[in-house]
Structures are given as structure tokens and as C-alpha cells.
Amino acid sequence: xxxxxxxxxxxxxxxxxxxxxxxxxxxxxxxxxxxxxxxxxxxxxxxxxxxxxxxxxxxxxxxxxxxxxxxxxxxxxxxxxxxxxxxxxxxxxxxxxxxxxxxxxxxxxxxxxxxxxxxxxxxxxxxxxxxxxxxxxxxxxxxxxxxxxxxxxxxxxxxxxxxxxxxxxxxxxxxxxxxxxxxxxxxxxxxxxxxxxxxxxxxxxxxxxxxxxxxxxxxxxxxxxxxxxxxxxxxxxxxxxxxxxxxxxxxxxxxxxxxxxxxxxxxxxxxxxxxxxxxxxxxxxxxxxxxxxxxxxxxxxxxxxxxxxxxxxxxx
Numbered sequence: 001x002x003x004x005x006x007x008x009x010x011x012x013x014x015x016x017x018x019x020x021x022x023x024x025x026x027x028x029x030x031x032x033x034x035x036x037x038x039x040x041x042x043x044x045x046x047x048x049x050x051x052x053x054x055x056x057x058x059x060x061x062x063x064x065x066x067x068x069x070x071x072x073x074x075x076x077x078x079x080x081x082x083x084x085x086x087x088x089x090x091x092x093x094x095x096x097x098x099x100x101x102x103x104x105x106x107x108x109x110x111x112x113x114x115x116x117x118x119x120x121x122x123x124x125x126x127x128x129x130x131x132x133x134x135x136x137x138x139x140x141x142x143x144x145x146x147x148x149x150x151x152x153x154x155x156x157x158x159x160x161x162x163x164x165x166x167x168x169x170x171x172x173x174x175x176x177x178x179x180x181x182x183x184x185x186x187x188x189x190x191x192x193x194x195x196x197x198x199x200x201x202x203x204x205x206x207x208x209x210x211x212x213x214x215x216x217x218x219x220x221x222x223x224x225x226x227x228x229x230x231x232x233x234x235x236x237x238x239x240x241x242x243x244x245x246x247x248x249x250x251x252x253x254x255x256x257x258x259x260x261x262x263x264x265x266x267x268x269x270x271x272x273x274x275x276x277x278x279x280x281x282x283x284x285x286x287x288x289x290x291x292x293x294x295x296x297x298x299x300x301x302x303x304x305x306x307x308x309x310x311x312x313x314x315x316x
Contacts (some may be wrong), residue, residue, distance in 0.1 A: 002053075002068040002162075007082055009091035013063035014117030015056040021306055022142060024121035026132075027150035028167050038068065042160050042169035043084050043124060045077050049169040051160035052081065054089070060117035065089060070162040087215075087245040090119035098247070098293035105289040107271055111300045114307075120299045122243040126214035127204060128170045129243045133236050134196050135189060144188070151187030152197070155179075177201035196231025203229060219250040219294075238263050242295050249295035251287075253280070263298065270301060 009015075018024050019031045028040060038053035050071040057064045065085070073081060086092050095117070102108045123129045135152065136145035156171035156179060179201075181194030189197075203209045209225070217225060219241060226237035234254045241249045251264040260268070260275035264283065268275035271286055278286070290297040 002070050003072050004066055004068045005078055007065040007067055007085055007089075007091060009063040009065065009089065009119075010094045011063055012060040012095060012117035013089075013091070013119055014060040015063070015065070015089065015119075015121075016058065017115060017118045017303065018121045020310070021121070021303055025146075027143075027146040037164070040164065040167050041085075041088065041124075042157070042167050043081050044169060044172055045073075045080050045084075047077075049158045049160055050077070050081070051162055051167055051169075052085075053164065054085070063091075063117070065091070084124045088122055088124055090122065090245070092245060093119050093247055093296065095119070095296060098290075098296050101291070101293065102289040102297065108289070108297060108300055111304050115300055115303055118300060118303055119296075120242065122245070124170065126211050126240065126244070127173055127200070129240055130200055130232070130236075131170070131176075131197050133239055134193060134200070134231050137193075137236060148188040152176075152184060152189070155183075155187065173201040173204040177205050193231070199230050200232075215244055215246070219248055220252075223250060223252055235262055242298060244295070247293045247296045249298065251283075251294070251298075253283075267298070267301070 016035065019034060022031075025031060035056075035058075038055040041052050041054055043050050043052055048071075050069055050073060052067050052069040052071075055066040055068065057066070067081070067085065099112050102112075123132060131152070132149050135149050136142070139145040139148070150168065153168040153170055156176050157169040160167050160169055177198060179194075179198050181191055181198050184194035184197070185191065204211065209229070213225075214222070222241055222244070223237050226232045226240060227234065232240070234252070238249075238251070238254075251267060253260065253264055254262045258276065260278075265275040267287065268278055268283065273282075273286060287294065287297070
């Protein structure tokens, strides 16, 4: 019998809503099997990597995850694993303040019923999210992109296996920093992308950036700090902000030839506004009911859009 423990989440939380969002998952995940067989997840603990399987009880009002593993962690490792799992699953995020604050928002209010208990699914650390985002950037065929990420994991992460199968852990920065960027071409990466993720590993190992800093910087400071890292532009910096274990975010203006683009443009258009003629004061007024919970609010727009696109395809 595998060893198991329970991890409670702040209600409401409906993990199963995440199963509609392909970008939340990795190469080894079969979303159709997760409700019954759990979600396999390698965790990089301080002294070793372990493989766990995550099961959700299906109750948004009393959300509990059961974590199973054959690796027999001790009490200190379970505590460490729970901190990592809290980031992955968003168990510490509280949706209730957003629901109350944005209850009259003309765009969000109806989504709160449709997506009650939605929390984003993240990866285990800023490094994993950043590595993933850099590799998949500008690749339209997402299965291929996920396979490329997994190829890097296979080459530079530890092999973990239990009776359900085998998974490669995400590489630690200390190991990936020694990789030859050219060797990553074997997994479909361009030399430049290889340089980006090896460079990011150097940033973390050298202490120029720490995982705690990446997690705790205020949104504006986080965004600006990301732009200092080679390979991370405005779009990637914005995306990485959404995966942090905190509810807030900012949406800086990002223009090309005077025209707004990216997330800020999408938000304005969603409200029926012209993003190119909107100044900072007007934009802040538009999302005033999001204040302090911008990341949680945007995730509702994102998943609502995904569900709408899926419905369109089904109706064709």
C-alpha cells in the first residue's frame, strides 16, 4: 500500500475545473484519467526527488487532496511537500474576497457561478514555470511543446518510478546550469532557447535571483525584474506573474506601433472598450473591482474563454 496524507484547501476549490485547461498540464498527464487515477507529480524536495499522485475529493465546499507516494517521506519532507503542493494546487488562495468585491462586475459576476471554485494549476516553483514558458513560447502545436519540455527533463532530471509508471523530475537549476545549450537542440530547442534556460539557472544558482524573491516581489517589481532576465519579455513576464502563489497582479501597457497588445488589450476588449485609446487611469477604473485579486480574476476570464472556444468547436 502506498503511503498517503491529506492536504486541505481553502474553500471554495474545484480542482476538476482545471481539467479543461491543457496549458496547466504536462507531457505525462492524461487528463481523462486524473479523476480516477490521480495526477502524477514529481516534487523536488531539499534532499531528493519524490513521485506523488494527487487525488481530489470532488467537494468544492470541503476541498481535500489525498497525496499518495511509494517514497515514504518523513514528517519534515511532508511539510516541505505540502508547501510545494500549495503552490501547484493553489490551496492557500482564497477566492471569497474576489467573489464579494467583484459581485457587481459586469464581466466577472456571471463567471463566478460557471467557474465556482476555480483556482489556477501551477508548477512547483518559479523555475519550473519559467523553464516551461521559455521552451513552449512561439510553438503553436502544444503537444510538441510539452514533449520538448519533457525531453529536457529526461536529459537533466532524475528518473522516478512506482507501480503506476515512470516520470522524470524537473531538473534543478544547479544541474541545468552545467548543460551545454547546444545539447538541448536534441530536444527541439533552438540554441537561443537553450541559452535562455541555462542562463536562468545561473541567475538562481548565483543568487542574483532567488525563488523566494520571485514569489514575494510585489507585482510591479516582479514584472520589471523579469524583464532584466534574458529570454523573458513582456508576455512571458506577465504569464509568470499569474502562476505565483498570490492573488494579485498588474497588467502593464505593452504597445507596438501605438497599438496595445497582450493581456491588457484582451481585458479591455472583453469589457467592450478600445484598448488603444485607454489611458492608465481609465484602465485601472475598468478593473477597479479586481483590486488585490487581479491574478485570480484574470484566470476566470482565461478559463471562460477556453470553455467558450471548446463549445464553438463542438457546435461546428
